[in-house]
Structure formats: C-alpha cells, structure tokens
Amino acid sequence: MPQESSPPTSPEHQPPQSDRLLRDILQSAQATEHQLQRLNSHKLITAYNSTSQLLTIQFMKGAAFGLGSVIGATVFVSLIIYLLSQVAFLPIIGEWIKIILEEIHK
Secondary structure, three states: OOOOOOOOOOHHHOOHHHHHHHHHHHHHHHHHHHHHHHHHOOHHHHHOOOHHHHHHHHHHHHHHHHHHHHHHHHHHHHHHHHHHHHHOOOOOOHHHHHHHHHHHHO
C-alpha cells in the first residue's frame, strides 16, 4: 500500500486559515509585549528597583497605617466612652460603668 504523503508544510503552502491564525497569535504576542513594557515602566515597578525609593515608600505606608490606626482607635474609644456615660444612670450596671469611667479619666 502506498503511503499518503502529507502536504508540504512550508509557509508558501499553508492554507489561508493558518495564516490568519499565525497573524492573530503574532498580534496577541505583540500586544502582550507592549503591555509588559508599559507595566515595567510604571512608576511603582521602577520604585522597587531602587532600594532608597522602596524604603521611602514602605516608611510612608507604615506611617499612614499607624496614623490611621491611632485616629480610628481614638474615635472608637471616644464613642464607647460616650455611650457608656449615657448608660451610667441604669441602677444595675451604673456603678460598674462609673468605676470604668473613673479609671479611664485617671
């Protein structure tokens, strides 16, 4: 039995659908390369290449987190103290709340 020979695989003999597929793959690869170049040139990514900039950014992030935590805790504790002072007139837990408020004000 004679074997069927496969069609030539050189670029000149590829069917048009293969050409379209290759063009789509090439365009996709070029678009990906372009996006990677844009990402690598982004200010945040380039900051990670410099130790001094990285330390500055991390310090600022830490300071902002610390300041936000202190402000948030202050608001939260103030709100709790205010609510407890409004409940101080209750006979059962009023004395207990007065003791807590006195300790806080010391």
